[in-house]
Amino acid sequence: MAVAVALVPRISSLLHWIAFLTLVLNLSFSVAVKHDNFKTCDQSGFCKRNRAFADAVAASSPPYLYQISPESATFANGQFQATVSKTIADGAIVQLPLNVTFLKSSLARVELDEERRRTGDIELRHGSEARKERYNESPAWALVGGLDVDVSAKLSEKGKKGVTTIQFGENQRFTAIIRHAPFSIDFQRDGDTQVMFNHRGFLNIEHWRQKVEKEESVEESVEKAAEKPGAEDESTWWEESFGGNTDTKPKGPESIALDISFPGFENVFGIPEHTGPLSLRQTRGGSQDDFTDPYRLYNSDVFEYELNSPMTLYGAIPFMQAHKKDSSVGVLWLNAAETWIDITKKKRSGRKLDTDTHWISESGILDVFIFLGPKPQDLTKALAVLTGNTQLPQQFSVGYHQCRWNYMSDEEVKEVDAKFDKHGIPYDVIWLDLEYTDDRKYFTWDMDKFQNPVAMHAQLDVTHRKVVTLIDPHIKNTANYPVVDELKKRDLTIKNKDGDTYEGWCWPGSSHWIDCFNPTARAWWTTLFKPDFWKYSTYNTYIWNDMNEPSVFNGPETTMPKDNLHHGNWEHRDVHNINGMTFVNATYHALLDRQPKKPHRPFTLTRSFYAGSQRLGAMWTGDNLAEWGHLEASLPMILSLNIAGFPNSGADVGGFFGTPSSELLTRWMQAGAFYPFFRAHAHIDTRRREPYVAGPPYTGIMTQAIRLRYQLLPVWYTAFHEASMDNSPILRPQYYVHPDDEAGFSMDDQFYVGSTGLLVKPVTKEGATSADVYFADDEVYYDYFDYTIYSKKGFKTVDAPLNKIPVFARGGHVIPRKDRPRRSSHLMQYDPITLMVVLDKAGNAEGSLYVDDGETFDYESGAQIFAKFVFDKESSSLTSQDIATTGSMTKSYRQEMSKVRVEKVIVIGAPSHWTDKKHITAEQDSKKFEAEMQFHPASGNKAAWAVVRDPGVSIAKDWKISFA
Secondary structure, three states: OOOOOOOOOOOOOHHHHHHHHHHHHOOOOOOOOOHHHOOOHHHOHHHHHHHHHHHHHHHHOOOOOEEEOHHHOEEEOOEEEEEEEEEOOOOOEEEEEEEEEEEOOOOEEEEEOOHHHHOOOOOOOOOOOOOOOOOOOHHHHHOOOOOOEOOOOEEEEEEEOOEEEEEEOHHHOEEEEEEOOOOEEEEEEOOEEEEEEOOOOOOEEOOOOOOOOOOOOHHHHHHHHHHOOOOOOOOOOOOEEEOOEEEOOOOOOOOEEEEEEEOOOOEEEEOOOOOOOOOOOOOOOOOOOOOOOOEEEOOOOOOOOOOOOOOOOOOOOOEEEEEEOOEEEEEEEOOOOOEEEEEEEEOOOOOOOEEEEEEEEOOOOEEEEEEOOOOHHHHHHHHHHHHOOOOOOOHHHHOEEEOOOOOOOHHHHHHHHHHHHHOOOOOOEEEEOHHHOEOOEOOOOOOOOOOOHHHHHHHHHHOOOEEEEEOOOEEEOOOOOHHHHHHHHOOOEOEOOOOOEOOEEEOOEEEEEEOOOOHHHHHHHHHOOOOOOOOOOOOOEEEEEOOOOOOOOOOHHHOOOOOOEOHHHOEHHHHHHHHHHHHHHHHHHHHHOOOOOOOEOOOEEEOOOOOOHHHOOEEEOOOOEOOHHHHHHHHHHHHHHHHOOOOOEEOOEOOOEOOOOHHHHHHHHHHHOOOOOEEEOOOOOOOOOOOOOOOOOHHHHHHHHHHHHHHOHHHHHHHHHHHHHHOOOOEEOHHHHOOOOHHHOOOOOOEEEOOOOEEEOOOOOOOOOEEEEEEOOOOOEEEOOOOEEEOOOEEEEEEOOOOOOOEEEEOOEEEEEOOOOOOOOHHHOOOOEEEEEEOOOOOOEEEEEEEOOOOEOHHHHOOOEEEEEEEEOOOOEEEEEEOOOOOOOHHHHHHHHHHOEEEEEEEEOOOHHHOOOOEEEEEEOOEEEEEEEEEEOOEOOEOOEEEEEOOOOEOOOOEEEEOO
């Protein structure tokens, strides 16, 4: 949900606040993002200082500011340890402990801390109770594994000519070359340098120093720094004001910065969340189409965000990967503070192009993981080892979600539900925004509007549909509200800089925020979701966590002051980008605990996220606009999230703000049918736009798009299973599938669905009736709907009238479907399967199908089917082999699923010698069946295809169909 206004003055009277907010909410939302409410790099003291430092280094080639003390360097048991000495202006030395750890996962980890802060040998200003050390607890939230040390890592050289060389990884194909003076590290694979740390000398650790009171203004400090090239600008060291708020900075300046270079790499991807192309643009010294500010990671509620911008948005995953024809590499910058990343591209040393990046964070330690590939798949799998896999969701959540702000009563919910059925449109979830609550108090119902929630749930239960309700982290500060009373009584709130409960303003007016860094707060939060406390909720009520950046209407940059305090006395500046993740983590475990005897998989949706949030549910790209540009922008945004480790993502279909034309809504519904998370959503002031409202032909076309989503649910659920095993992207960009095809590296307007070979090119231009689709190889592709053949590499203009989505099946795949339209996904549970066998040029194909109960964790005990399909030209047969993990529940589950049969096999590109063939033979459990086959010869540019109807085999056991 959007913030009505980004910043508002403090209003002492709650009545005045409510009147003001009501006025704003009744305005038409036609203004764009208010840039003045958010900082540029020049307005962010530490960003500006580090950019200036980098410029000074580049211009003057300064002496060795950072170097390893030779006597401190040791290597043992897979870890290089040393002290990096920083020489400061008066000749004094700052000690910076360095750890370079080599991991069994073939990653390297570089950590750099500050000795004086680490030991607490500093003084805080303003009587602050903040922790003295640099924040070092990001791994506790982001990481789940992959930290076992590679004790086989081998020291090749120690200190010879000021260089330490260490080999590590599988077959010791990776090398770290650590230079002592000036300090830098090169990471190589098979002897070729892939990633370089501090190659340009931009390393900058702002050490603690005592504040010296000076009789000068901020303006005078800036002027003095300007008069002395290379002098430090102290104007924002000790406090910083923006938008009427002053950050007291009790620890003084403490930023960290490092340049990371990718030699020979032109394209870099990742670091969501931003708008703009998948291949990240330059931010300094580029063309007029490039950016002038760095990419910013600072989770924020950005009202009506703009397109093609490095501005921060709602979430932050500080993972970047670089790709070229023979290599993919990456870095994870594990820091939760506000972070800026500059990108420049230059030609050097005869290479095509180098990409240089400059990472700048406000606080915390330097903690960076290095991924040396060599393939894109190696990066995403290694990232998953660190930060975890995508949650295997409940089946219903993979279907279509209907939402708007707001359905105003239980009768309206039942009416919408009935109209979906009347028009034959499947859906699984209806969503309730703010107005279901009693005066915006979470865990309550407005009983005037929702007079009988039990009856509402009962109607939805008939078709196994679910309700998702909004629960935000701000708790209304009002009398006679047990939730806020307990929150304050138990002292579980985020505190202000003075250690008192922080008060800010959000949707309820005066609010307090639960501190989910506190384990006691998380345990208490769990109790609120149980039906005995939250009346009229059910076990089929699931949760939407919004505004969890956190959004604070009267806070600096629409969020919380940086000098607020969290559990453990960490400042908010240290943990800001993780804050939203802690809240959805608490909600996830609260849902998990609702049915402890038979837990169901939680469904949560979050707006704010960090690396590791994929373990907890889904996300969406926030408050977009009903404009063609936002439809187009959704594709690179979702692709960026997929390759950065958060596959379960989507955008508000139709656009949150504004009223889309019928054409735009239709095209967006077609694109949304191929988002991993498929939800339509709209602002309270927009016209109603449920698919049945538009009328012909639009309602019919949108219905077909939604039905296509349900037809392909086996594809989607199988892709989610794959992501739950190794965090593979569910939507895959061109370079990920075709890593050697340079023409596709920066392409971000088409994608593949999982490992199915389905290529999708959504139409995102108004009035378009055709689309230019890029086929990256000479393998055969078929139009999904009519089997038109495309067999040459390059662009092809294809027809795409309003009623058609450009979808293509790449040869060599078996695509499972369920072709019977139902009202919800649960009603399809025992429906038969259709297998679409898409033969490649060699006449072969492979695919898979994953099935479980779609609700519980029984699959962990073997209640699953994972069938691998192989069509082999040599034997002219299609086989199914179950490769599922077995367990105590395997036998009973397979017995239950034995009724699910294969009702149809469609072979695309069927060989011509099948022309006269009328029957096939199927075999299962040593029994043989004969089934009818109908052959359709090739016609014009359409492929030959054959259909086998009801071959008599179940998906629960292995089988073979012979076409010979």
